[in-house]
Amino acid sequence: MGAGKTTVAGLLGEAWGVPVRDTDADIEASTGREIADIFVESGEDHFRDLEAAAVAAAIAEHEGVLALGGGAVLRPETRELLAGVPVVFLRVGLSDAVKRVGLGVGRPLLLGNVRARIKALLDERTPVYESVATHVVDTDGRLPLEVAAEIQELLR
Numbered sequence: 285m286g287a288g289k290t291t292v293a294g295l296l297g298e299a300w301g302v303p304v305r306d307t308d309a310d311i312e313a314s315t316g317r318e319i320a321d322i323f324v325e326s327g328e329d330h331f332r333d334l335e336a337a338a339v340a341a342a343i344a345e346h347e348g349v350l351a352l353g354g355g356a357v358l359r360p361e362t363r364e365l366l367a368g369v370p371v372v373f374l375r376v377g378l379s380d381a382v383k384r385v386g387l388g389v390g391r392p393l394l395l396g397n398v399r400a401r402i403k404a405l406l407d408e409r410t411p412v413y414e415s416v417a418t419h420v421v422d423t424d425g426r427l428p429l430e431v432a433a434e435i436q437e438l439l440r
């Protein structure tokens with residue numbers, strides 16, 4: 285969270301003139317509920333089921349740039365679906381992530397101590413992100429446009 289997936293996907297879509305999808309937005313549109321409410325009312329497991337289905341639908345239907353939710357790759361079936369497509373891991377360190385997400389409003393897994401929650405998620409997930417990525421781009425101290433430019437070079 286705060287790596288810039290949604291922001292950079294939008295810039296890439298503009299640069300390439302292709303459509304952009306974001307699985308978090310797809311889930312909110314299809315359920316008519318906000319992600320934070322889904323977590324609170326139905327729990328994380330239910331959200332992950334919706335998310336796995338949203339990723340599968342997007343990969344089947346969508347031609348363009350796809351931004352995933354930060355925890356989508358926790359599901360093995362999602363990792364399998366990503367094999368064979370270019371996957372960019374936007375790396376962000378603790379300090380920049382904390383600055384970017386602010387109080388973490390709308391990000392249910394950051395409730396409580398935002399800094400401690402981000403540190404725990406980075407520690408747990410970094411190996412998973414590295415395992416699915418075909419490309420890794422560092423985002424610390426860089427503008428979204430600079431990150432997008434590097435990805436355009438990498439995927440030319």
Ligand SMILES: Nc1ncnc2c1ncn2[C@@H]1O[C@H](COP(=O)(O)OP(=O)(O)OP(=O)(O)O)[C@@H](O)[C@H]1O
Nearest residue numbers: 285286287288289290291353354384423426427428
């Ligand atoms: N490279 C960057 N430098 C500074 N701010 C950034 C950068 N990338 C994104 N931001 C800002 O950080 C915030 C979070 O970005 P964004 O929503 O794109 O992250 P995300 O990875 O999609 O997060 P989530 O996993 O919660 O969906 C936004 O306010 C955005 O403008």
Ligand SMILES: O=C(O)C1=C[C@@H](O)[C@@H](O)[C@H](O)C1
Nearest residue numbers: 285308353354355391392393
């Ligand atoms: O990293 C995560 O687990 C999450 C990231 C967001 O994109 C949302 O999918 C949700 O807030 C959970």
Ligand SMILES: [Mg+2]
Nearest residue numbers: 289290308351
């Ligand atoms: Mg996002």
